[in-house]
Amino acid sequence: MKQRVISGVYVAIVTIISAYFGGVILKSVLTFVALYGSYEFIKIRKEKFNYLLYVIMAVSVLLMVYLHDYSEIVFLLELIVLLTIGVFDENESFADVSAVFLMSILLGYALYFMMSIQAINKFMFGYVLILSMLTDTFAYFVGVKIGKHKLNTRVSPKKTIEGSLGGWLFGCLTSLLWAYLFKFFGYPAYVFVIASICLPVVSEIGDLVFSLIKRYYGVKDFSNLIPGHGGILDRLDSNLFCIILFGVLLSIFG
Numbered sequence: 001m002k003q004r005v006i007s008g009v010y011v012a013i014v015t016i017i018s019a020y021f022g023g024v025i026l027k028s029v030l031t032f033v034a035l036y037g038s039y040e041f042i043k044i045r046k047e048k049f050n051y052l053l054y055v056i057m058a059v060s061v062l063l064m065v066y067l068h069d070y071s072e073i074v075f076l077l078e079l080i081v082l083l084t085i086g087v088f089d090e091n092e093s094f095a096d097v098s099a100v101f102l103m104s105i106l107l108g109y110a111l112y113f114m115m116s117i118q119a120i121n122k123f124m125f126g127y128v129l130i131l132s133m134l135t136d137t138f139a140y141f142v143g144v145k146i147g148k149h150k151l152n153t154r155v156s157p158k159k160t161i162e163g164s165l166g167g168w169l170f171g172c173l174t175s176l177l178w179a180y181l182f183k184f185f186g187y188p189a190y191v192f193v194i195a196s197i198c199l200p201v202v203s204e205i206g207d208l209v210f211s212l213i214k215r216y217y218g219v220k221d222f223s224n225l226i227p228g229h230g231g232i233l234d235r236l237d238s239n240l241f242c243i244i245l246f247g248v249l250l251s252i253f254g
Contacts, residue, residue, distance in 0.1 A: 003228045007228045011226060019129070022122060026115060026118055030065060030115060033107075033111060036223075038054055038104075039058070039223075040222040040231045041100070041233065042054045042100070044214070044217045045217060046091075048091075050092070053082075056082065060078040060104045061104055064105075064111070065108060065115065071108070082097040082100060082101050083097060106244070113246070116247060117246065117250070120185075121182075121185045123182050127179055127185075127192075128239070128242055128243055128246050129239065130175060131175035131196065131199050131200060131203065131242060132171070132239045134170050134171045134174050135167040135170070136238055137167075138166050138167045138170035139163045139166060140163065141166075142165075143164075144163075146166075148162060149162065151163070156208055156211045168201060168204070171196075171200035171203065172197055172200050173196075176193065179192040187250075187253065188253065191253045194249065195246055195249055198249075199245060199246060202245050203241060205241060206239070206240055206241030206242065210238075211237075
């Protein structure tokens with residue numbers, strides 16, 4: 001537990017500095033996340049590391065983040081290349097290359113929206129992070145205290161319905177208060193009412209999806225990069241889904 005707390009503090013410091021200052025610092029962190037997150041996902045799939053798939057995924061994610069206007073071309077080319085590999089490489093199945101493509105899209109869009117949201121307002125970036133963090137934290141504590149009914153034993157045996165509801169409630173109210181204190185960042189209030197209601201749900205779904213991925217590949221964590229927490233993807237699981245949905249909401253109502 002001590003190591004987990006210490007690691008969590010370091011992660012929080014890096015996150016706060018990146019979110020507050022943005023610029024080169026944020027881009028450096030996002031680049032590292034793209035490179036190492038791609039490495040983690042390629043590594044958990046098989047005992048033998050496929051360097052070609054790693055390069056394809058990492059480059060696609062980075063291009064998505066920094067050349068977003070060409071994202072459709074990037075992902076179309078990645079899809080063609082990955083399917084070609086699936087056809088000619090007997091060690092890579094259709095499911096294998098499809099999983100790489102799906103994770104590329106998820107990671108690429110999330111990192112792009114991280115940079116975009118921070119550029120709009122650094123405290124709005126904090127809104128998404130706080131919402132996701134508190135949803136996860138209170139879901140755990142409420143589940144431990146009063147959780148009795150299992151949410152989904154096939155994917156995550158420890159999660160409960162009571163914990164999920166508690167996480168949603170605290171995440172919703174706290175994030176809405178944060179947005180209110182900053183006058184909803186210049187957006188209509190209803191945008192953040194919708195976001196604060198929907199994002200905690202998406203956050204918990206994201207957590208379950210990544211648990212499903214790890215269970216499918218038979219691993220406990222994506223890596224041991226962050227002692228007590230796992231890897232980059234373990235820390236970002238619910239955040240990725242939240243950030244993408246929030247970015248979409250801003251695009252619709254902006």
